[in-house]
């Protein structure tokens with residue numbers, strides 16, 4: 001096992017990783033920008049190193065600074081968390097070249113899944129169902145027209161280097177295709193390193209359901225069920241839950257087995273998430289995330305397994321702690337992402353926390369780096385806390401969520417707590433009858 005792990009991140013996820021390290025008896029190194037000198041992740045780590053000025057480019061994305069910090073502190077592994085350098089294949093390779101273990105997949109697997117066309121091709125080869133579309137890049141409008149005619153409209157043009165929705169354009173008929181194709185290529189080129197695009201059948205009312213997997217270096221691959229992440233606004237997830245209200249145990253077991261067999265074939269290692277669209281009873285793979293995800297706690301609450309602990313153990317060469325037949329999905333969990341934003345306009349609201357009280361009690365978990373007196377810097381992501389609630393049934397979970405949201409006090413800044421209280425009461429959320437478009441309409445209605 002490692003003796004010292006450097007945590008290349010900040011905020012709640014740096015605390016989360018610090019906790020897992022402590023419980024494994026591993027010493028920790030925090031890195032921080034000058035804006036984060038007073039941050040909780042710095043206070044709780046055994047050691048800390050300042051890696052640069054406030055802009056992430058110069059600190060949390062500064063590879064030479066982070067590698068230097070690992071070398072001078074004698075860290076034997078680096079956990080990247082999510083965001084920042086977590087899906088940077090070159091960073092993962094450089095870490096390994098310096099004799100330090102990257103707690104995550106191999107650089108080759110990160111690179112492959114970062115290319116959405118390559119990821120889809122791999123999925124097809126592994127028997128994982130994908131959205132009908134082009135076999136590869138669509139290099140001109142004539143090719144786009146040909147694919148669109150064969151799969152039928154509406155179609156969606158996506159950037160190969162994308163993800164998160166940037167550069168996506170819908171065409172409902174042939175007349176819209178030219179404009180959509182040009183716009184998608186332009187946005188792809190402007191936002192990503194390449195203007196390569198591909199084409200898919202557009203699904204009008206899907207849910208976003210993702211499978212959590214763990215794979216070790218001994219050939220074991222298990223899945224921990226799914227998360228339903230359909231409650232999003234402009235590609236920002238607000239609420240996630242596990243299990244999905246839309247799936248039954250047979251569907252879960254069938255797709256779970258397919259993805260595990262597939263990842264075993266390619267020798268995937270560490271944690272990963274396969275994203276699917278789910279519409280009218282069918283699953284369609286769209287992307288794979290080769291990192292720990294923000295919403296991993298809902299899976300942990302239901303499965304009773306510490307995913308970060310497993311990541312660290314796997315990276316050190318140990319097998320996964322449990323086998324597939326020991327995975328028990330118990331009860332229901334819901335996570336609310338609380339951001340420092342106005343709950344109606346979503347304008348960022350950084351500033352000082354004047355009052356802070358967290359909810360507690362059975363089945364309530366708060367993952368946050370906030371404390372009373374903390375000043376939220378304006379340079380980084382606006383997510384300041386995750387409230388995760390577990391119950392034996394979805395209804396118990398919902399009742400507990402409402403009371404936990406009522407207990408939570410974050411004073412001095414605006415947060416999305418009031419919006420979460422409304423969502424937790426909304427009949428369509430309570431019924432579980434929502435798709436990826438429901439929340440945007442609900443927020444627009446301002447009920």
Ligand code: MV4
Nearest residue numbers: 131156163164165200201202203208232286436
């Ligand atoms: C789609 C889709 C409909 N049809 N693909 C958006 C982000 C990117 N990762 C995939 N996305 C979508 N791909 C086809 N063929 C609709 C979306 C989509 C979406 C997906 C998941 C969660 C929220 C979303 C919000 C808008 C659009």
